[in-house]
Amino acid sequence: MAIQATATHGGPAHQTDESMSRGMAGMAFFIASEIMLFGGLFAGYFYVRGQASAWPPEGVHKLDAVTGGILTALLLLSGVVAHFGVVGAKSGRQGQFILGMAIAMVMGTVFIAGQAYEWFSLMDEGLNAGSTVYGSTFYVMTGFHGAHVIAGLLLLAVVLVRGFWRDFTPSRHLFVDAGVLYWHFVDVVWVFLYVILYVLV
Amino acid sequence: MATEAIARPIQHPREYTGLLSWLLTTDHKKIGIMYLIFTIIFFFVGGLLALLVRLQLAWSDTGILSQEQYNQFFTMHASTMLFLFVIPVGAGFGNYLLPLMIGAKDMAYPRINAFSLWLIPLAALVLFSSFFVEGGSAQAGWTSYPPLTGKTFLPGSGTDLWILGVQILGISSVGGGINFLVTTMTMRAPGMSLARMPIFVWMIVVTSVLVVFATPVLAGVLTMLFTDRFIGTGFFDPREGGNPILWQQLFWFYSHPAVYIMILPAMGIVSEVLPVFSRKPLFGYKAVIYAGAAIGILGFTVWMHHMFATGLSVPLTIWTMLATMMIAVPSGVKMFNWLGTLWGGSLIFPPPMLFAIGFLFMFLIGGVDGMFNAVVPIDYAINDTYWVVSHIHYVLFGGSVFGVFAGIYFWFPKMTGKFLDEGLGRLHFALMFIGMNLAFMPMHVLGLKGMPRRIADYQSGQGWEIWNLIATVGAFIIAASMIVFVINFIHSLRSAPKTAGDDPWEGNSLEWSTSSPPPEHNFDSLPEIRSERPTRDARIARQPLAPGAQASAEH
Numbered sequence: 001m002a003i004q005a006t007a008t009h010g011g012p013a014h015q016t017d018e019s020m021s022r023g024m025a026g027m028a029f030f031i032a033s034e035i036m037l038f039g040g041l042f043a044g045y046f047y048v049r050g051q052a053s054a055w056p057p058e059g060v061h062k063l064d065a066v067t068g069g070i071l072t073a074l075l076l077l078s079g080v081v082a083h084f085g086v087v088g089a090k091s092g093r094q095g096q097f098i099l100g101m102a103i104a105m106v107m108g109t110v111f112i113a114g115q116a117y118e119w120f121s122l123m124d125e126g127l128n129a130g131s132t133v134y135g136s137t138f139y140v141m142t143g144f145h146g147a148h149v150i151a152g153l154l155l156l157a158v159v160l161v162r163g164f165w166r167d168f169t170p171s172r173h174l175f176v177d178a179g180v181l182y183w184h185f186v187d188v189v190w191v192f193l194y195v196i197l198y199v200l201v
Numbered sequence: 202m203a204t205e206a207i208a209r210p211i212q213h214p215r216e217y218t219g220l221l222s223w224l225l226t227t228d229h230k231k232i233g234i235m236y237l238i239f240t241i242i243f244f245f246v247g248g249l250l251a252l253l254v255r256l257q258l259a260w261s262d263t264g265i266l267s268q269e270q271y272n273q274f275f276t277m278h279a280s281t282m283l284f285l286f287v288i289p290v291g292a293g294f295g296n297y298l299l300p301l302m303i304g305a306k307d308m309a310y311p312r313i314n315a316f317s318l319w320l321i322p323l324a325a326l327v328l329f330s331s332f333f334v335e336g337g338s339a340q341a342g343w344t345s346y347p348p349l350t351g352k353t354f355l356p357g358s359g360t361d362l363w364i365l366g367v368q369i370l371g372i373s374s375v376g377g378g379i380n381f382l383v384t385t386m387t388m389r390a391p392g393m394s395l396a397r398m399p400i401f402v403w404m405i406v407v408t409s410v411l412v413v414f415a416t417p418v419l420a421g422v423l424t425m426l427f428t429d430r431f432i433g434t435g436f437f438d439p440r441e442g443g444n445p446i447l448w449q450q451l452f453w454f455y456s457h458p459a460v461y462i463m464i465l466p467a468m469g470i471v472s473e474v475l476p477v478f479s480r481k482p483l484f485g486y487k488a489v490i491y492a493g494a495a496i497g498i499l500g501f502t503v504w505m506h507h508m509f510a511t512g513l514s515v516p517l518t519i520w521t522m523l524a525t526m527m528i529a530v531p532s533g534v535k536m537f538n539w540l541g542t543l544w545g546g547s548l549i550f551p552p553p554m555l556f557a558i559g560f561l562f563m564f565l566i567g568g569v570d571g572m573f574n575a576v577v578p579i580d581y582a583i584n585d586t587y588w589v590v591s592h593i594h595y596v597l598f599g600g601s602v603f604g605v606f607a608g609i610y611f612w613f614p615k616m617t618g619k620f621l622d623e624g625l626g627r628l629h630f631a632l633m634f635i636g637m638n639l640a641f642m643p644m645h646v647l648g649l650k651g652m653p654r655r656i657a658d659y660q661s662g663q664g665w666e667i668w669n670l671i672a673t674v675g676a677f678i679i680a681a682s683m684i685v686f687v688i689n690f691i692h693s694l695r696s697a698p699k700t701a702g703d704d705p706w707e708g709n710s711l712e713w714s715t716s717s718p719p720p721e722h723n724f725d726s727l728p729e730i731r732s733e734r735p736t737r738d739a740r741i742a743r744q745p746l747a748p749g750a751q752a753s754a755e756h
Contacts, residue, residue: 022309022387029379033413040418040451044425044436047447057442129432133442136434140425 227311233297271657291466304390339363378412392730404469467604479546552626563599588648614701632682639675
């Protein structure tokens with residue numbers, strides 16, 4: 001029985017039977033790799049904290065959970081606002097979408113400013129990167145996180161600009177979903193940072 | 202209410218020709234070929250460094266290199282081989298083959314693919330520039346342990362350039378890993394179920410999982426070393442509450458899965474080559490997949506076997522020892538499946554088959570070597586001796602490199618439409634096989650005699666010289682084999698006739714169902730995919746029936 005050649009491979013939109021789209025799968029794996037990045041940093045944190053007799057060590061200025069708490073609230077709220085924007089994109093409400101993205105970006109920027117302010121005040125209080133591993137882990141971990149917030153802000157900026165260009169429709173807005181997912185990820189990492197670095201001391 | 206916005210028109214990329222078409226391409230085939238060209242070049246660079254190392258060690262007190270030079274050369278030999286050759290060469294084969302093997306027309310993210318590629322020569326520039334800075338290149342081994350790699354003992358920027366270069370390669374690697382996973386998940390042709398994918402594709406999938414989950418940990422610990430050196434953090438400094446062991450924990454958490462990243466693609470290549478030249482299906486297709494997955498998963502749990510001598514707790518030591526020994530099981534499963542593929546087959550021995558069979562012997566020896574290291578009391582005696590150097594080179598050279606050359610001889614006809622010369626290929630194999638064993642077999646003896654690793658010179662009168670000399674001779678025979686290969690490659694590329702055709706080897710997987718080289722979109726039409734050997738199925742179906750034979754509905 002001769003086997004005939006079948007249809008040619010389909011164009012860019014062709015996919016086999018899976019639930020997640022190509023773009024979302026990529027963002028999911030990327031976030032997985034970022035989880036491992038922060039995971040390694042947290043592992044290092046627990047390692048050095050586990051071998052310390054006191055935390056913070058003698059004479060090292062302790063982090064302030066209230067300042068951290070304000071930053072946390074800001075970021076969490078920005079996640080809610082970003083979600084509000086996504087709902088706008090899903091239902092075709094351009095105004096809600098743009099407003100959501102823009103306000104989330106503003107709040108994210110204020111977070112970065114707040115983080116920088118906190119860094120400078122801590123350095124005034126004598127806590128810097130060399131202040132034992134307490135300082136080292138704080139600055140490197142919040143620094144990595146801040147860099148990822150900035151990356152998230154850039155991503156949201158692209159979402160916003162493409163939104164202005166009317167690139168998205170209620171049925172086609174993968175980029176919005178993926179971008180805001182990344183923003184939520186950055187948010188969740190901060191919650192872990194806040195709880196572990198600031199609160200459970 | 203809401204109106205559907207008009208999407209902006211799709212912009213079609215400009216067509217480029219000549220060199221620009223290569224530099225600006227997002228075509229996975231061109232990208233794969235460039236990966237292979239870059240990585241093989243770096244293989245030669247690493248090999249040159251090895252020859253210098255072997256010259257220095259050929260006898261006691263040769264005086265060819267100073268201690269600083271020696272330290273730089275062995276460090277950069279390993280760093281080049283591992284980060285600029287062995288790891289990215291798997292991505293290179295994966296790039297060329299994976300979309301073809303699953304019936305796709307490119308990777309999921311072609312532009313990220315190109316980005317991953319071009320990070321490699323950039324990283325090489327960064328790494329090799331370190332030879333020209335004050336203090337020279339990195340020189341604390343590819344494992345870079347603090348406190349030696351702190352600012353106190355290695356203040357020069359060579360170490361910093363090493364950190365930067367490896368970081369860049371990590372980003373390249375993760376980009377590729379995500380690409381392979383999404384491509385495999387979402388772009389398989391109709392009929393190409395997971396259970397029908399070639400073993401090579403499965404091995405790239407497992408490799409990519411390791412890449413995506415392990416490499417970021419390396420990025421983290423490299424950053425810690427960098428900040429220790431530059432902004433005064435104390436991650437690895439006990440005076441600041443840090444610990445050098447922390448480096449080892451996080452470094453090996455990546456670097457152990459990394460060795461499986463280095464071997465799995467080669468195992469995939471061997472799993473493609475052996476069935477074709479045995480005229481038999483791979484023995485135990487599913488078992489080989491499960492074994493590959495088991496190696497990947499177990500590989501994440503054993504990193505502390507690189508740290509047995511650091512005073513780990515007893516429970517950790519015992520778990521690590523047992524888990525390390527357990528990895529021999531899925532590896533053995535694969536070995537038996539490969540042997541089972543050969544058994545009873547109608548074997549022919551063109552160069553790809555020679556390299557694949559060479560892989561079986563060499564990887565077996567290297568694996569058994571590793572078993573000795575797994576047993577903790579034995580490891581106390583042989584760790585950091587030449588025994589380990591023997592082990593790593595049998596698995597990496599005898600394993601990965603032989604696998605790579607099996608792949609090159611196997612798929613060169615697909616990429617170019619031409620064959621590599623068979624006689625020169627056999628000569629290449631013979632010299633490489635002999636050279637490799639001469640170079641690394643004596644290192645078992647040296648290890649057991651107590652010769653430590655990473656020493657620039659050694660005292661005479663310990664019975665070490667003769668074995669070192671043999672090893673050096675072996676290294677130069679390997680070099681000779683590479684010259685044969687380069688001659689073969691250049692001559693065949695330029696002058697060989699285009700006689701390969703679509704399916705020169707009577708292959709099994711989909712890449713053999715299109716022209717050599719394939720068109721840009723890969724397939725004008727796909728055969729029906731009803732098994733894990735779709736090209737073979739189509740080939741059998743095209744064969745005329747013998748007189749009197751019944752047409753069968755299934756075969």
